[in-house]
Amino acid sequence: MQVKRLIIYLVLFCLAILMLMPFAWMVLSSLKEEDEVFTYEMTWLPSKITFSGYYRALTEQPFLRYGLNSLFVAGIITCAQLITGVLAGYAFARLQFPGRNVIFLGYLVAMMIPSQATIIPAYILIRKMGLIDTYAGLTLPFLAGPFAAFMMRQFFLSMPVSLEEAAIIDGCSRMQVLSRIVLPLSKPALASLGLFTFMGAWNDFMWPLIIINRDIMRTLQVGLSLMRADLYPDWPMMMAASVMATAPIIVAFLLAQKQFIQSMIFTGVKY
């Protein structure tokens, strides 16, 4: 029995080391001098720890601006998706109105549409609106989504109606019921949806890639991908940039591991 456990630990440790190796390589490379990476013998550790890669990443291109753009865009999208998702989900779950089932079916079908299938018309539309190279162009198509409405509807349906009925008899309006009774009880679902939406928006790549031409409007992912195009790659700088682009999400993940995993399982239906 003991031997068996030991083997399991050993296998898991080896696999975990393989999984973490790219991260270790990224961090260690980011601390090397620009030309130190070009040594004939590969070495793990930098001979002298330097932050010059970080300095170059932040000064040679508007990397900080990319980061702020990403933060702003992902923040707006997350807030908007929470609001529109809650409102639409509540309407689907609790309110009677003509056409409810048809519209909901439309939402369900729409979840099967891959984003690439709509990207060309969406691009043409944004261009017609004159929103190329703007925050509005980056965020507008994602201010609401069928998935957010679907997820919140499922959550509301799992809640007992009795509390809401009591409040309505006491004279509360529907919106008061939603904001005072339903929302305080929905924190776990809101956290899952928020986390998932933020992560998706932060890591999104194809849309900002096609909608942005001006350098200072680029998001982190697009800015990163263009560094790669350099003919003489400055690897320590690119690794430093990658560290800065991944660190916020990794730190958040370490702080709230359970919620992250929960939200991925919960939202796994989407893909």
Added chain:
Amino acid sequence: MRVKWNRLGNEQTKTAILALLPSLIIFCVFTVYPIFYSLYLSFFNASLLSPKRTFVGFANYANLLQNPTFQRAVTNTVYYTLGVVPIGVALSLLVAVLLNSNLRLQSFFRAAFFAPVITSMVAVSIVWTWMLEPNYGLINGLLARIGISGPGWLTDPAWAMPSVILLSIWKNLGFNMVIFLAGLQNIPKEVMESADLDGVNPWQRLVHVTVPMMRGPIGFAVIVSVIKSMQVFGQIYVMTGGGPANATMVIVYYLYQQAFEFYRSGYASAVAWVLFAAIFVLTLLQNRLLKDEI
């Protein structure tokens, strides 16, 4: 009384419409309209650079199916999917089973396997490009220590796709793992215990007890992974740009190139619809599977 109910009903409709409106507007403008408009565009010879377009019927679809690069993109996407899905799902099932045996450090292991899932595809693709760099990268450096001279992973047409597959397996392992961990929790303890009492070895237990009990989660993970694989883009864009010599040209990269580098919006819309149809069928299959399980 009746009048009052009617009034209430109307008010509910009003509230509902107001609540639904923001979501519905975005939905109609950026999902419903685009999906039909892209179908419409796919029957035209259209360019993103000029407003002129001519109706060509099914010509885009016919050209598409005969185009060698598109054919290459389809076979490569299938190659990629066959590389990522079976190995990725099997490996993550193995890790989940090992992790499920009541270990200390479980949350450390789980975090280690899950971390790649949440990091951005662009960032990890850059890191892997550097790892796979032929002269100074980590992989060939490690291989050199044991006397093997590694290939130019991303520049050799034979190795480029396997490299991308390796990255993708690493990136998605944790996602399937948490699905399987959740599924394993649902297997009754008695089943496992009685298997142990019958003296089966761990391998037999995995094949004859765990896998059959996990049919639902495995089916789900397989279909989700296939759908994701068909949409592969970020790692291709960053690591290979579809090359060398189209060795990693996949469907979505082809679509991106046709639409946003060559501006052929009509032709690219046909690509989009072919992709959409394939994914739609797979998703229906997935829903069928899910329904069977719940």
